[in-house]
Amino acid sequence: MEYKQQATNPDWWNTNSDCIRIAATSGTSPFNEWYQFDSREEGLSFIQETFNSQTYIDNFAWINGEIYDANDIIWNSDEPEVKNNAAPAELIDVIKAESKF
Secondary structure, three states, X not given: OEEEEOOOOOHHHXXXXXXXXEEEOOOOOOOOEEEEEOOHHHHHHHHHHHXXXXXXXXXXXXXXXXXXXXHHEEOOOOOOEEOOOOOOOOHHXXXXXXXXX
């Protein structure tokens, strides 16, 4: 995993690789965030260990080791359930929820 918080993309951003790259940016803000994960599982692990913003907590839920948009969860049962045909949340959406932007 690679992570940088800086105004412009880091050197590793433009390398040819099969990894997952996600940027949460606003112009040339020094708070721009640049993420690179080797796999979705690595991204999920990082998110679960480090994210804690209220927007993230309000908008996403973990079920069976995967993260879903809260709108894709049925909350009126003893155990929350994923709605039929709901796909796991996109990492970009989760990262943007945690981001300052």
